[in-house]
Amino acid sequence: MELNTKTLLDFDAALEVPTYDRSKVTTGIVHFGVGGFHRAHQAMYIDTLLRRGEAFDWGICGVGVMPSDKRMKDALRAQDGLYTLALKHADGTLQGRVIGSIVEYLFAPDDPEAVIEKMASESTKIVSLTITEGGYNISHTTGEFDASHPDVMHDLEPGTLPRTTFGLICAALALRRDRGLAPFTIMSCDNIEGNGSVARTAVGAFAALKDPELAEWIDENGAFPNSMVDRITPVTTAEVTTEIAETFGVDDQWPVAAEPFTAWFLEDEFTSGRPPLENAGVNLVPDVRPYELMKLRLLNASHQGIAYFGYLAGYRLVHEACQDELLSGFLLDYMNLEATPTLDPVPGVDLDQYKKTLIERFSNPQVRDTIARLCAESSDRIPKWLLPVIRTQLDTGGSINLSTAIVASWARYAEGTDENGDPITVVDQLSDALVPLAQKQSSDPLAFIGYRQVFGDLVDDRRFVASFRKTLDSLHSVGARRTLEEVRGL
Numbered sequence: 307m308e309l310n311t312k313t314l315l316d317f318d319a320a321l322e323v324p325t326y327d328r329s330k331v332t333t334g335i336v337h338f339g340v341g342g343f344h345r346a347h348q349a350m351y352i353d354t355l356l357r358r359g360e361a362f363d364w365g366i367c368g369v370g371v372m373p374s375d376k377r378m379k380d381a382l383r384a385q386d387g388l389y390t391l392a393l394k395h396a397d398g399t400l401q402g403r404v405i406g407s408i409v410e411y412l413f414a415p416d417d418p419e420a421v422i423e424k425m426a427s428e429s430t431k432i433v434s435l436t437i438t439e440g441g442y443n444i445s446h447t448t449g450e451f452d453a454s455h456p457d458v459m460h461d462l463e464p465g466t467l468p469r470t471t472f473g474l475i476c477a478a479l480a481l482r483r484d485r486g487l488a489p490f491t492i493m494s495c496d497n498i499e500g501n502g503s504v505a506r507t508a509v510g511a512f513a514a515l516k517d518p519e520l521a522e523w524i525d526e527n528g529a530f531p532n533s534m535v536d537r538i539t540p541v542t543t544a545e546v547t548t549e550i551a552e553t554f555g556v557d558d559q560w561p562v563a564a565e566p567f568t569a570w571f572l573e574d575e576f577t578s579g580r581p582p583l584e585n586a587g588v589n590l591v592p593d594v595r596p597y598e599l600m601k602l603r604l605l606n607a608s609h610q611g612i613a614y615f616g617y618l619a620g621y622r623l624v625h626e627a628c629q630d631e632l633l634s635g636f637l638l639d640y641m642n643l644e645a646t647p648t649l650d651p652v653p654g655v656d657l658d659q660y661k662k663t664l665i666e667r668f669s670n671p672q673v674r675d676t677i678a679r680l681c682a683e684s685s686d687r688i689p690k691w692l693l694p695v696i697r698t699q700l701d702t703g704g705s706i707n708l709s710t711a712i713v714a715s716w717a718r719y720a721e722g723t724d725e726n727g728d729p730i731t732v733v734d735q736l737s738d739a740l741v742p743l744a745q746k747q748s749s750d751p752l753a754f755i756g757y758r759q760v761f762g763d764l765v766d767d768r769r770f771v772a773s774f775r776k777t778l779d780s781l782h783s784v785g786a787r788r789t790l791e792e793v794r795g796l
Contacts, residue, residue: 308557311386314404321390321554324406326356328386331365331409334581336425336490338471339436340368340378345405346391346539346564348434348495352407354586363429364581367410369421371437371471379413381559387411390561392550394672401566402554414474418467425478425490431578433478434493435505437471439686440735442498442508446689447762451511462515472512479513479528480520491529491576497606498690499598502532502573531573534598536605538667539564540675565673567663571597596650600657603645605664607691607712608637612668613680614715618725618786624675628668636790637665640708648698682733684716685740685760693764700767707773711793714777715786717754720744725785736760748782751775 307313314323335352337344348366355361368387370379382389387408393401414421425433435441443452453459460466461473468474479489492509494501506528513521539562546563550556572583574590584590591597609624615636616627628634641661649657692709699706720737721744722730732741739757746753755774756765764770780789 307555309385309388309390309404309559311388314388317404318555320402321556322403324353324357324388324404326359326362326406328406328409330362331356331407332363332429333367333410333424333427334361334364334429335366335432335434336369336421336430337366337434337436338369338371339438339441340370340375340382340408340411341436342539342542342562342564343535343537344368344436344495345389345408345562347535347537347568347570348436349405349407350391350403350568351570351583351586351588352581353405355581355583356407358585360585361581364431365409366407367412367424367430368408369412369414369424369474371414371469371474373415376413376415378560379411382408382411384559390550390554390556390558392546392553392561392563393566394563394670394674395566396666396670396672398672400549400553400672402550402556404556415469418469418474421474422468422477422481425475426481426485426487428485428487430490432491432493432576432580433475434495435471436495438683439496439498439690440683441471441496442504443472444504444508446685446760447758449507451508453511453515458512461512472508473516475509476513476516476520479509479524480517483520483523488577489524489528490578491531491580493531493533493572495533495535497535497602497687499602499694500532500595501598502530502575506530527577529575529577531575532594532598533573534569534571534594534601536569536601537564537567538673538675540673541679543674545674563673565667565670567667596652597655599649600652600655600660602691603648603695604641604661606687607645607695607709608641608664608668609680610684610688610692610716611637611640611708611712613677613684614712614719615786615790617677617681617719617730618715618781619790622677624677624680625669625671625673627677628665632787632790632794632796634665634669636708636794637668639794640712644699644705644709645695647702647704648695678733681719683735684720685734685736688713688716689760693761696764696770700770706770707777707793710770710773711777711789713755714774714781717744717747717774717778718781718786720754721747747778751778
């Protein structure tokens with residue numbers, strides 16, 4: 307059966323559906339970047355509140371900015387904003403739930419003025435973001451907003467309709483200022499250290515270039531809470547769609563599957579109120595940094611640890627790689643010996659148990675997360691998740707061999723061929739620059755890490771360079787498995 311408002315109550319009881327009256331839900335949150343993670347995480351939390359009879363003025367209006375977002379617009383509009391969230395338990399249980407918290411969707415390329423007006427509306431209190439690590443347009447080396455992007459330059463021209471997320475946001479904030487309304491809270495839910503602070507930098511920098519007085523108003527009145535978000539959400543495949551259809555009898559154009567585990571730590575800093583998120587299991591904390599560093603440097607960086615070594619060793623699914631004791635042992639060694647020493651104390655969290663749980667989550671055979679997903683867009687991920695570990699350990703004299711080995715495995719992967727000589731499709735916005743550099747490594751071992759746009763001055767550090775070269779040489783001469791044994795001292 308097709309999924310929409312009319313068919314909602316006709317599904318089998320095994321599929322949980324919204325029991326609340328969606329016609330009474332109004333938009334309070336505008337969200338940029340409605341992908342799998344948002345629909346498995348933030349939208350699910352709001353749906354939980356609605357099922358409790360709360361937060362009816364906190365419905366979500368999704369916004370798509372990229373041309374590829376048109377498919378999401380078409381899918382959600384055909385289904386009245388409804389979609390299926392399937393939780394994949396390790397024992398094979400598939401738990402299905404229809405999420406109803408997305409009540410509108412706007413596609414910015416079709417009507418940017420409608421997006422601006424929606425954010426400028428007094429009822430909109432929060433604008434949230436999952437626009438990926440690279441969506442903030444912040445330089446890895448300078449930490450500053452890059453105003454040279456063609457779309458940014460377009461948006462800065464007087465009288466133009468914005469194309470970019472921050473152009474749209476600043477246009478809406480300017481309207482709110484002119485109307486005497488408080489700025490909405492800008493809430494980043496991306497996997498970036500200090501994601502709220504990064505959002506503040508991007509918005510503030512764009513506004514300063516467009517309208518310095520607006521930038522000052524935002525700085526004085528705005529709120530950009532930091533958050534830590536956590537749920538493994540693989541790309542929806544045709545197999546997932548078929549499995550959901552066969553299990554629950556639902557014809558869903560774009561369902562989403564995720565692991566059962568979910569977490570959200572959020573700083574309680576909002577300009578005009580917020581939904582009662584604590585009633586849905588969100589942890590409201592005064593300082594999210596300890597939880598954020600824990601997740602980014604243990605979970606996210608470990609994903610990179612298993613990605614390239616796993617691919618080069620012949621694995622294509624994350625759970626298969628993590629069930630290999632050589633690889634899972636490498637991850638635990640990295641987490642225990644190099645990542646954990648860089649963390650702040652994490653109130654209320656047993657780190658040893660957390661690390662054990664991560665290995666269990668990675669090993670869930672039902673999630674079927676792909677190694678290829680973890681290998682994609684590495685130039686956005688490695689500088690934010692792993693290089694800070696290396697820099698901190700260098701500063702304190704700690705071990706770097708395991709974390710540097712991950713960098714070397716990325717450099718080897720980026721050469722574009724595996725250990726059998728078969729081609730690798732390197733998916734990265736900087737692939738045109740990085741792949742040719744990686745392919746020079748046989749004659750120039752420092753070519754890849756000499757790309758300062760990603761690595762900054764690490765190539766100038768003798769200890770990092772020596773460790774990197776040793777691992778890269780090993781990867782070329784004896785391959786991924788034997789290299790892992792050497793790095794681990796087995």
